[in-house]
Amino acid sequence: MHVNQTRRQDRRGQKVSTKQSQTANNHSKGDEVDVLLVGAGVMSATLGAMIHQLEPSWSQLIYERLDGAAQESSFPWNNAGTGHSALCELNYTPEKNGRIDVTKAIAINEKFQVSRQFWAHQLNEGVLTDPTEFISPVPHVSFAQGQDQIEYLKHRYEALSENYMFPNMQFTDDREKFAEKLPLMAEQRDFDAEPVAISWVDAGTDVNFGALTNQFIDHATTSGTEVRYGHEVVDIKREGNFWKVTAKNLHTGAKETTRARFVFVGAGGYALDLLRKAKVPEVRGYAGFPISGAWLRTTNPELVAKHQAKVYGKAKVGAPPMSVPHLDLRVVDGKQSLLFGPFGGWTPKFLKEGSYLDLFKSIRVDNIPSYLGVAAWNFGLVKYLVEEVFKSFDGRVDHLREYMPSADGKDWEAIIAGQRVQIIKPATPPHFGSLEFGTALVNDQSGTIAGILGASPGASIAPAAMLELLERCFGERMIEWSPKLYEMIPTYGKTLIRERDLYEKQWAETQEALKLNR
Numbered sequence: 001m002h003v004n005q006t007r008r009q010d011r012r013g014q015k016v017s018t019k020q021s022q023t024a025n026n027h028s029k030g031d032e033v034d035v036l037l038v039g040a041g042v043m044s045a046t047l048g049a050m051i052h053q054l055e056p057s058w059s060q061l062i063y064e065r066l067d068g069a070a071q072e073s074s075f076p077w078n079n080a081g082t083g084h085s086a087l088c089e090l091n092y093t094p095e096k097n098g099r100i101d102v103t104k105a106i107a108i109n110e111k112f113q114v115s116r117q118f119w120a121h122q123l124n125e126g127v128l129t130d131p132t133e134f135i136s137p138v139p140h141v142s143f144a145q146g147q148d149q150i151e152y153l154k155h156r157y158e159a160l161s162e163n164y165m166f167p168n169m170q171f172t173d174d175r176e177k178f179a180e181k182l183p184l185m186a187e188q189r190d191f192d193a194e195p196v197a198i199s200w201v202d203a204g205t206d207v208n209f210g211a212l213t214n215q216f217i218d219h220a221t222t223s224g225t226e227v228r229y230g231h232e233v234v235d236i237k238r239e240g241n242f243w244k245v246t247a248k249n250l251h252t253g254a255k256e257t258t259r260a261r262f263v264f265v266g267a268g269g270y271a272l273d274l275l276r277k278a279k280v281p282e283v284r285g286y287a288g289f290p291i292s293g294a295w296l297r298t299t300n301p302e303l304v305a306k307h308q309a310k311v312y313g314k315a316k317v318g319a320p321p322m323s324v325p326h327l328d329l330r331v332v333d334g335k336q337s338l339l340f341g342p343f344g345g346w347t348p349k350f351l352k353e354g355s356y357l358d359l360f361k362s363i364r365v366d367n368i369p370s371y372l373g374v375a376a377w378n379f380g381l382v383k384y385l386v387e388e389v390f391k392s393f394d395g396r397v398d399h400l401r402e403y404m405p406s407a408d409g410k411d412w413e414a415i416i417a418g419q420r421v422q423i424i425k426p427a428t429p430p431h432f433g434s435l436e437f438g439t440a441l442v443n444d445q446s447g448t449i450a451g452i453l454g455a456s457p458g459a460s461i462a463p464a465a466m467l468e469l470l471e472r473c474f475g476e477r478m479i480e481w482s483p484k485l486y487e488m489i490p491t492y493g494k495t496l497i498r499e500r501d502l503y504e505k506q507w508a509e510t511q512e513a514l515k516l517n518r
Contacts, residue, residue, distance in 0.1 A: 033059045036245055036260035038233045038274060040064035041074040042209045042459045043266035043452050045216035046118075047466040049127055052223060053488065054470075054481050060225040061258060062217075063247050065232035065267075065353075070213035072351055073268045074459060076332045077295075078418025080310075080339065083205030084460035085112035087166060088140035088312045091324055093156050100152075100159040109165050110496050111464035117489045117506055118463035119212075120513035127219045131514045134212035136331040139309040140204030141182065143196070143403070149314055150197040157199045164500050166201060167507075173197035184306035185327070187406040204310060205516065206331050209459045231256075236263060236278035236449070243278065243449060262473065265451035269350030269421035273362055275451045280444045285426030286453075287367040289374060289435060290359060291385070292345040292352075293417035296396055299337045300411045304329070307338055311403065323384060327403045340400050342417055344388035352419045370424045373432030381435070423453045441465055447473035463489070 035051055037044035040062050048060055066072065073079060086092040086105035093105050119135070122128040144153035150173055157171040172178060178198060179186035189196070221227055228247070234255070235246040242259040249256070263278075265271045269290065275283045298304070312326040328339045348359035355361075363371065375382070391399075397409040427434040439458050443450035450469050467489065471478060478485075485492045496503045511517055 032242065032259045032261075033061045034261050035060045036243070036258060036263045037062045037266060038245075038264065038271075039072075039266040039268060040066075040069035040213070040217055040227060040229070041072060041266055041268065042070065042213045042216075042462050043466065044264060045069070045213045045220070046462040047264055047266070047469065048220055048225060049122060049216050050118075050463075050466055050470065050488070052220065052225070053125070053127075054477075054484055056224075060220070061260070062220075062225060062227040063231045063233050063245070064227060064229050065250060067229050069217040069227070069229075070210040072353065073418045073420075074209040074213045075418065076208045076210045076330070077297075077415060078352065079209065079459065080326065080328055080342070081206050081208060081330055081332075082140075082310055082326075082328065082460065083112060083115075083135065083207045084458075085109045085140075085204070087169075087201040087204050088142045088199075088310065089324070090142055090153075090156070090312060090314050093159070095152055095155065100155050102159050102163070105160065106163070106165060106497055108461065111461040113165075113491065113496060113503070113506060113510075114464040114467065114489055115461060116510040116514065117491060120510045121488045122216075123513055128212070128215045129219075130215075131516075132518075133334075134208045134215065135514055135516065136206045136208075137202075137516045137518065138204050138206040138329050138331070139200055139202045141198050141200040141309045141311040143185075143198055143311050143313045145194055145196055145313070145402070147195060150195060152314075153197050153199055161199075163497075164503060165497065167203055169199060169201050171197065171199040182307065182309065182311065184303060184406075185311065185404055187306075187404070189405045198311075200309070203516075206310065206329060207460065208332055211333070233267070233274060236265075236274055238279070261448065263449045264469070265449070267451075269354065269358070269419055271451040271453055272421065272423070273350070273358075275442060275449070276364070278444075278449055280442065280449060280451075282442050282444060285366050285370055287370040287374075287424040287433065288350060288359075288362055288421040289424055290346070290348060290350055291420050291422060292347045292349075293342040293420070294345060294396075295339050295341040295343070295415050295417055296400055296412045297337055297339050297415050298411045298413070299335070301336075303411060304336045304338055307404075313403065323388075325399065325403065327400075340403065340412075341396075343391060343396055343399075344385050346385045346389055347419070349419055350421050352416070354419065367424070367426070370426050370433030373427060373430075374424050374435050377431050377433075378435055421453075439465060441468055441472070443469065443472050447475070467492070 035058055037048055086108040094101050144150045160166040161169040175191040230250045231247040232250055233247050237244045243263045245258050247256055265274045272288050308329055310328040315324045330337050330339050348356050350358035397407055400407045423436045425434045425436055439454045441452055450473055491506055
C-alpha cells in the first residue's frame with residue numbers, strides 16, 4: 001500500500017496535493033464501491049470521515065475535477081473564513097414588529113458547536129493533526145451606523161447578551177471604547193457627523209476550510225480511501241441497487257464508470273446539475289442562479305495590527321443577504337491579512353473553474369418558470385448585481401471607507417472570490433420561482449443519493465449538515481451508530497439551548513482541544 005504524499009505550494013498560497021490519483025487500497029477502475037463522494041471539498045471530506053469511523057469496512061472513492069483538494073468553495077480566499085455562529089452576522093437576527101427574532105441565530109450557533117465538537121474529536125483520534133493550521137481565535141463584531149441601526153443593535157444585544165450561547169457579549173456607542181476595540185476603523189472617522197456603535201464577542205473564530213479539508217483528505221488516503229484528481233463526474237444513472245457514475249479524466253479524455261451503493265454530490269455549483277442527471281425527483285423544477293464575488297485584500301502589517309477582528313455591518317435596504325459588508329482579519333497559512341467585501345458580480349459559470357456555458361446548459365423545460373419568476377420578482381437583486389458589476393476599484397475603496405475612513409487604495413488589491421449558486425425552488429403562481437439563500441440538503445426517497453446545495457453558512461456547519469444526511473439516508477442504522485456518534489459529538493440528540501451545563505462543558509473542552517485559548 002503506497003500513497004504519494006508529495007505536496008506543492010499553490011500559486012494562491014494554499015498547500016494542495018499534486019498527485020492525479022491517491023490510491024490507498026486495491027480499487028481498480030470500473031469497480032464497485034460502497035460510498036462515492038463527488039468533489040474533494042469540506043462537505044465530502046467531513047462525510048467521508050464520519051462514515052469511515054462508523055463503518056470502517058466500507059470502501060470509499062472520491063472524484064475531484066481539479067488537481068487538488070479544496071480548490072473551489074473550500075479554498076481559503078474563495079470564502080470569508082468566518083466560523084459562522086451568529087455572534088456578529090446581523091442578517092441572522094431580523095427585526096419583526098419591533099422585536100428581534102433570534103431563532104435563526106440560536107440554530108446556527110448550535111450547529112457550529114457541533115462543528116467544534118466534531119473537529120475536537122477528530123483531533124483526539126489523530127484524523128486531524130494541528131488545529132492552529134485551520135482555526136484561529138478572532139473576535140466577532142457587529143457594526144452599526146446611524147441612529148436607526150444603533151437602536152437595532154441595542155435591541156439585538158439585549159436579546160442575545162443574556163443567552164449563555166453568546167458568552168460575554170458587549171456593547172458600546174462610546175467613541176473612545178470604539179477606538180480602543182477597532183483602532184483602524186476609528187482613524188479619521190468623524191464621530192460627530194454620524195454616530196456609530198458596536199457589539200462584540202471575543203470568542204469568535206476564523207477558519208481556513210482549505211487547510212481543514214486537506215487534513216481530512218490526507219488522513220482518508222492513508223485509511224483506505226482513493227481520491228482520483230483531475231476526474232470530472234459527467235453522468236450518474238440508476239442501475240439496479242447501484243448508481244453507475246461516469247467520470248472523465250480531464251488530462252487524457254478517457255472515461256470510466258464506477259458502481260456505488262451510495263453517492264454524495266458535494267460538487268458545489270455543479271451539484272444541482274448532477275442530481276438532475278441522476279433524475280432525483282426532489283430537485284425537479286429547481287434552478288441555479290450564479291453569483292460571483294470579489295474582495296479587497298491587504299497584507300500591510302501596520303494595518304493588520306490595528307484590526308484584529310471580523311466586523312460585520314448591515315446590508316443596505318433592498319440589498320440581498322449575500323451583500324452584507326464585512327472587514328475581516330484572515331489567518332491563512334499562519335499569515336494575517338485583512339479582507340473587505342464581498343462585492344457582488346455575475347458570470348454564467350457555476351464554478352470559479354467552470355464553463356461560461358454552465359447557466360445555459362442548466363436550463364430545462366421544467367425549470368424555465370422558476371427562472372422567469374425570479375427574474376420578474378427580484379428586481380432588487382438584479383439592480384444590486386448590475387451596480388456591483390460596474391463598480392470600479394476606486395468605487396470599492398470608497399465603500400471600504402465607510403468602515404475604514406483612512407483607507408488608501410494603494411494598500412489594497414482586488415481578488416476574485418468563489419462562485420456561489422443560489423438555489424431557485426419552484427413556487428406557486430404568481431411567483432413561480434423562489435430564490436433561496438442558505439444551505440440546503442437534498443436526497444432521494446431511497447436515501448442512496450444526496451447532495452448539498454446553496455451557500456452560507458455552508459462550510460461552518462458541515463458536520464451538522466452531514467449528520468442530518470446520515471439521519472435521512474441511513475435512518476435504519478442510527479441506533480446502531482449512536483454510541484459512536486456520541487463519541488464524535490457528545491451533545492448529539494440534545495438541544496443546547498435547554499442545557500446550560502452541557503453547553504459550558506463542551507465549550508470548555510473544545511476550546512482546549514482546538515487550542516482557542518491562545
